[in-house]
Amino acid sequence: MKEKISALHKEFMNVRFNGSFTPSPSSEIGEELANLSIDDVILQLKYGNDEDFNLALSAFNESFKQVLITNDWINEEGIVLVLVNRLSSCEPNNRLIILQILRKLASQDSGNKEKMADAASLSALVKSLTRDKEERREAVGLLLDLSDLPAVWRRLGRIQGCIVMLVTMLNGDDPIASSDARKLLNALSSNTQNALHMAEAGYFKPLIKVAALGDDGAVDPLVKMFNAGKLEAKLSALNALQNLSNLLENIQRLINSGIVVRSVGFTLHTLEYLPEEMTEQLGESHLNIIVNIISSSPLETDKAAAVGILSNVPISNKKVTDVLKKANLLPILTSMMNSSSSTISSISNSIAEGVAGILIRFTVPSDKRLQLLAAQNEAIPLLVKLLSSGSLVVKCRAATALAQLSQNSVSLRKSKKTSWFCVSPSATAFCEVHEGYCIVKNTFCLVKAGAIQPLIQILEGKEREADEAVLNAMATLLQDEIWEMEEKALWILEKGKDEAVLNAMATLLQDEIWENGKRVFQVEEHRVKYGESAQVVLIDLAQNGDPRLKSTTANCWLSLNSYKFSPVTFETTI
Structure with a gap:
């Protein structure tokens, strides 16, 4: 070996080193190279300062390229570990040379790979992943060469920042480094923990x-x-x-692992807040899964999310309605709600809101068969129950569903004059409002369902958000084919126990009632029973109501006043 190094001395005097390794040597540097012995090379590689190490590394690299150094000598002198140990302390151009030498050593002998595969050596190599472009490229290439050793997979994953840097290189603009990083990551991913770290880094x-x-x-x-x-x-x-x-x-x-419960909840709550156009993409299998969650999940949060999803699907999507009908959703909903206590206080408002929203789908007035299905599955008693014990959103949705049902009550009633009854109907089945025989499950009658009082109680309350839905429901009972105008006014007076209710209902119907209200007060019984309440409402409407109502309100008030009060009182009050 010494003879081979000596033979190189004269060569070094004329060598023009590649710029990527060291600058072109001057005659002084060439002289120093010529004077290096093999012992000097080893000594300077291990302990030399930057200048001495640079000379020794150049001598070693040239000898290595000329195949003047055997692998046995490299093993004997521990050159692999010497070079690895100098990585963290030498200059950038020398680090690049070391990495290139180590790659050649790794490709020539598996034993050299083993020497680079310990945790300390790998940590030193990983540091080069954070440096300049050329050094990163050589470092990731070397780590890829070492990745056929199973021990490397585990150890690299444990080195802080290694996988993050590899993912960064994967997404970088150096195609060679990116390709090697991808191959190395795929090799490391055979270890599940490494794959997890990659996912955490975004891969x-x-x-x-x-x-x-x-x-x-x-x-x-x-x-x-x-x-x-x-x-x-x-x-x-x-x-x-x-x-x-x-x-x-x-x-x-x-x-x-418990993931089934957590993942279902996460997915449901994510779906619950999807825009309507996204919920339209739910297929039959998805809908059936959601229905199964409603029927079988022990968690209220899952049920609330599931009914929330279904209530958010556009009502116009009839395919969804057909799937839900086929899945027997209605009896599932009514059974779930009715299995609670007499009120729904034990069930979260979110569940009640979702259920009420779904029932709007099953009560659209254009589909009487669907309404009948809802009624036969006890939807009407449930909706009435929700009027009394739900949040304002629940009450509003329940009133909307009841209004849709009530729109068809007139056409479904059995006339009192009908003679083809097999059995005479019960007297209690007769409905004065619809002037016929009403059965809740067949005619969807709000009166027989006991919905009037809960609706009025909402109007009597202090919160106004549900008033419009409530008034729309009550307006279905005042259709022209049922009532004369004065009868409408009388019905309002009978049902409204305070001025707030009277005001709300009178405003809904506007002047069509008050134009004919004086007919009501021509009857002494009505004057005595309702005159005082009506007076308060009429004066309030004249003062604060729609300007269009003032004239008709005054006429109605004068009709009442002619029996009990003087016109001057009204004029002064107004």
């Missing part, structure tokens, strides 16, 4: 691939990722867990 494909293979150790890391990761990580974890669930042996693992 999800390896984790999904691992999950698809059904790795026994994939469930726990994925659950951890779902619980602690950001939204993108959660979605990727769910995707991977779905792949795992295709294998029968993984089902119990998933159940034991």
Whole structure:
């Protein structure tokens, strides 16, 4: 070996070193190279300062390129570890030379790879991933060469920042480094923990691939990722867990991990807030899954999210209605709501709001058969119940559904004059409002359903958000084919126990009632019973109501006043 080094001395005097390794040597540097012995090279590689190390590294590199150094000598002198140890302390151009030498050594002998595969050596190599472009490229190439050793997979994943840097290089603008980073990441991903770290760094494909293979150790890391990761990580974890669930042996693992409950809840709550145009994409299988959650989930939060999703699907989508009808959603909903106490206080408002919203779908007035199905499944008593015990949103939706049902009551009633009854109907079945026989499940009558009092109580309350829906429901009972105008006014006076109710209902019907209100007060019984309440309402409407009502209100008031009060009182009050 010494003879070979000596033979190079004269060569070094005339060598023009490649610029990527060292600058072209001057005659002084060439002289120093010529005077280096093999012992000097080894000594300076191990302990030399930057200048001496640079000379020794140049001598070693040239000898190595000329194949003047044997692998036995390299092993004997521990050159691999010497070079690795100098990586962190030498200058950038020397680090680049070291990495290139190490790559050649790794390609020539598997034993050299083993020497670079310990944790300390790998940590030194990983540091080069953070440096300049050429050094990063050589470092990732060397790590890729070492990745055929199983021990490297595990150790690299444990080095802080390694996988993050590899993912960064994968997404970088250096095509060679990016390609090597991808290959290295894929090699490392055979370790589930590494795949998890990649996903946390934003590279999800390896984790999904691992999950698809059904790795026994994939469930726990994925659950951890779902619980602690950001939204993108959660979605990727769910995707991977779905792949795992295709294998029968993984089902119990998933159940034991608790991810089934958490992932269902997460997915449901995400879907609940989708825009309407997105919910239209829900297919039959998705809808059936949601219905199954409503019927079988032990968690109120899941049920609330599920009914929230269904209530958000556009009512105009008849295919969805058909699927839900086929899935027997109506009896599931009524059974769920009725299984609670006499009020719905034990059921969250979100569930009640969702259920009331779904019942609007099943009570559209254009489909009497669908309305009949809803009525036969006890939807009407449930809606009446919701009027009394739900939030304002629940009350508004319940009143809307009842209004839709009531629109068809007139056409469905059985006339009192009908002679073809097989059995005479009960006297209690006769409805004075509809002037016929009404049965709740057949004619959807609000009067017989006991809905009037809860509706009025909403009007009597202090909050006004549900008034419009309530008044629309009550207006269905005042259709012209049922009532004369004075009868409408009388019905309002009978049902309205305070000025707020009278005001609300009178405003809804505007002057069509008050034009004929004087006919009501021509009857002494009506004057005595309702005169005082009507006076207060009439004066309030004249003072604060719609200007269009003032004239008709005054006429109605004068009709009442002619029996009990003087015109001057009204004029002064106004």
